Amino acid sequence: MGQVFETHNVAAHDQVLKAVDLSVSFQSGNSNAVAVDHVSFGVARGEMLALVGESGCGKSTAALALLGLLRSPPARVEGRILLAGRSILGLPPADLQQIRGKSIAMIFQQPMTSLNPVLTIERQLTESTMAHESITRSEAISRARDALELVGISSPETRLRQYPHQLSGGMRQRVMIAMAMACRPSVLVADEPTTALDVTMQAQILSLIKGLKRDFGVATILITHDLGVVAENADRVAVMYAGRIVEQAGTSELFRAPAHPYTRGLIAAVPRLDGVPIGSAQTRRLQEIPGSVPQAGPSVPGCPFAPRCPLASDRCRSMRPMEVAIAPEHLVSCWEYAA
Amino acid sequence: MTQAVLEVRGIVKHFQTRGGAIARAVNGVSFDLAKGETLGLIGESGCGKSTLARVLARLDTPDTGEVLLDGNDIGRIGNRAMKPIRRRIQMIFQDAVSSLNPRATAGAAVAEPLKLHRVVPRNKVKDRVAELFEAVGLPVGLMSRYPHEMSGGQCQRLSIARAISLDPDIIIADEAVSALDVSIKAQVINLLMDVQTRLGLSYVFITHDMALVGVLSHRIAVMYLGRFVEVGDADAIIRRPMHPYSQALIAASPIPDPDRPRTQALPIKGELPSPIKPPSGCTFHPRCPLAQARCKSEVPELRTTGEARQVACHFA
């Protein structure tokens, strides 16, 4: 350990979307809350990157920042966001509009409230294609029909005429995905797409998203708090804690050899179906991470996990650990691994 | 076999929806709960598990059926007669922060049941509250805080303190840890298990998380559209589910191990039908990979098979 590897990775060169040193802070009165604190990540064509973390760790804020969907002020976004090599942070609103929904599409956590209740499915499906491409209304409708079939909705003709409240939760999330895929984006950002759904529906929706990734090569960023979902779907994982990425690695590597104390604690804390030991329930204690998840506030000088970390030293509390590669494509921000 | 502290017999609870239709939320549920036992109740949202929880905690009355506490039916007794029973059955809710009175301090929330039931003499209430804070791992300094000034994990510890203050026999936990963050969830689950060991109480633990129920429970009941479809020993059900729905639930539950060989068992199709118009026969048949003609017409009974397991399926 401690040896620094050269980060030479093939994927890094053709990453479709890259965030470099991305920071988001919210100014309110005299207080400044840092939600995302100098994070860098990227996703390549046909790859699924999972941004995983607990509530308030900044994963959703980072996603909204990618699409320029944060209202500014109060939000302040700094760093660089590169789409196919082109910097898109700070573009004028009109240019951003052309990117949103066309090159980068997003689906949200709450399918029940994310669709407009008073517009038909047809209207909501056709408006993005019509906004981004010069096609006629009837072409847009036939594209909408195809999109519904793509996401596994039967009798699309009927569905197009319906309103969101006439569809079930799972069906609505499928419509959201159809909407996102309508312009064949190169990047799909899925913010907790299955958190509001039941497990059986979750499995269906995730396998749908994985299929789209495979068939269309869409670079996917999956935001979730569920390590099980990460393990079964993502190609690479970035673990976030208190606005920072503490560890980044290929999924298999991360679960096999978690390096950051937080990642290790998190993986150990999850109840597992396959790890159920025989015996009475009382013997099955879960691993705990002591303490509680910190509230968003000003950026801390040291490692944000230090107060809960069993290995924390004075250096952890006072100096920000730098990101080191402990294996190819395995980056950790922890003083344990610094040379 | 230990004596059952709670016997539930044929609970039915229907609701009238705004449109006048009848939703069959709970449609004939029976089970026993032994002393010191955890029964994990699992099912998807809308399957009736929360309604059942409310009936067991006597927040609702069952349409028919009995809830027997030490052999006495408490299903439909009045509020006055219910008050002493309240000490024995407590409930913990999903949303910890909003399950506490926003205008009461943490200390007052725990003192309230003690005073209400005169559990300890008035001058001892303060000491007892401090003991309870300690028992659930809350710093005594938080006593003067209001719920919105505390984290979700702290509020759930407070709810647990409030529930155990009455020294109940049974705690109904309705998705009590679902809203908590992973690292906090483990703390609260461990606390619940410690409390059970110390006080010897029984849990009905309601959740939609199969892995969680596997860790926590002695026995598991799988619920689908108002009925139990499989009941049995926790380990046995997780390792060898017999009802196709239990199998689907387990297959669909993600496991945090990317290198695990994937079972290519297709997760079931479709969604939970509406409890207003449940399918005929076995209500699971439209989504069941094994469904036959018989399943459409004939309602499968919950039958006991070997190894103390009950399954409601014609082919199990």
Add this chain to the structure above:
Amino acid sequence: MAKFLSRYFNAVFGLSILVVIGLVALFAPHIAPYEADRIFAGPRLSPPSAAYPFGTDALGRDMFSRVVHGARLTAYVGTIALVIGLGAGAVVGLAAGYSRTWLRGFLMRVIDLLYSFPGLLIALALVAFIGPSLENAMIAVGISTIPFFARVTYSVVIVERAKPYFDSGRVIGAGSLRLMVFYLLPNVLPALIVVGSLGFSTAILAAAGLSFLGLGAQPPAPEWGALLADGRSYMTNAPWLMIFPGLSIFLVVLAFNLVGDAMSEHFDPRQRWKR
């Protein structure tokens, strides 16, 4: 401090008006140079001047003194009407929201029926039958606002009642009275304070309106609405008779509205700044 002032400017402005008017009402006899109905305190219909800041009316009464004394009547009318309306409304709303029996349906149907009716019309009808006087006007206005307060209380109560903390109170064995007084009431109170402030302004406006129509305070009472009605006959040659009483009503109502707005912004988390 500057930041606080700019953020709460409206509330501070409203509160200052209320304080000033409250002091005026309290010390009216000491502030007013004359008694309210002292005839020929000055020349007839004299325009505002140093001696008679608000001018004088056709009987030579000092308008400033009359308006100052009128402040007492306004405070009186508003308070009584509010106590009747808010008191009865809150009780009815709480009962309807708490009850899960036929009582809820019955109460709400009655309230909804009356609520769709303009309050002023209910007050007018009541006054028409019990006779015009200041006391009757404020009782009528109070009664006419009961449906509004009941409706607001009810809608807050059913929201609070559906929250898990109410159930957690039931689970530990709290009785009806305890649930209503310790669980519902404190959580409903903020909303009631807000609508109470707005209700005060509605009541003052309605009572002044009744007096203006000759169905409330009767001459020579210096009630502001009545003063306005009085001054109408001299509209073109003595406009000050209308300007000052009307301005007073306007300022009081404005003050209560500003304070009520500020409070509703403070109590309603949805209105607060969110990210």
Add this chain to the structure above:
Amino acid sequence: MEGVTPEQIEEMRRQLGLGQPAWVQSALYVWHAIQGDFGHTIVGREPVLGFLLSRLPATLALTASGLGIAIAIGLPLGFLAAYNRGRWIDNTLMFISVLGISMPSFWLGLMLLLTVPVYLDFIPVAGEGPASIILPALTLGLVYSAVIARMTRSAMIEVLSEDFIRTARAKGLRETIVMSRHAFKPASISIVTVIGLIFGSMMGGQVIVENVFSWNGLGRVAVLAMQQRDYPTIQGFIILFAAIIVTVSVILDMIYLWIDPRVRTG
């Protein structure tokens, strides 16, 4: 009541059921009212219903123009404020609207009477002719435009914080489309409800405005009747007014059912 014969008085007593128990009087009144007979006015000895109906068109004309002005001013200003939420334009508009809702309509009316005709001499102070509606309609419209502006603003702000607005933006729709299609349509549904709610209160304001401007509508007749204790007229007025309010709220409910697909198809 000079010139009234004892027979006439007796006839009136009988018709009103005077001298009988109160419930008999009420029952008699209701029985007659169902048949369209609201009795006779005490002062003019006219049939109440016909008398009131003759004043109805004036009242409806004033209500319609007042509501028209209120919507025409209040709706756009409410949108403008919501769209610029928190900025100076919003603060200014909302401060003006607080002034508006605090303004006693009778005082505003008198002030308009005092000032406007001085500068615009074609506007009559009171009396007949189509132009005489301008000032009362303006008074009613100005006061209620403030109410509508405030309610429109809060309806829009509520809609703008919904998840589906974020979805629309994430699709890359132009801001004008987000506002006009995604925000306005759901907001307009709640605005219809709002107009239903304020219509009742506006009918109350109508009574006052009619009296300020001596507008010969139902409100003026009613207040005169109240001052003269003309009970048959008062009763008839209340019933007629109630009927108008109920009719309008039924119509608005129907509009609501028609424009909200959640209700229409649910």
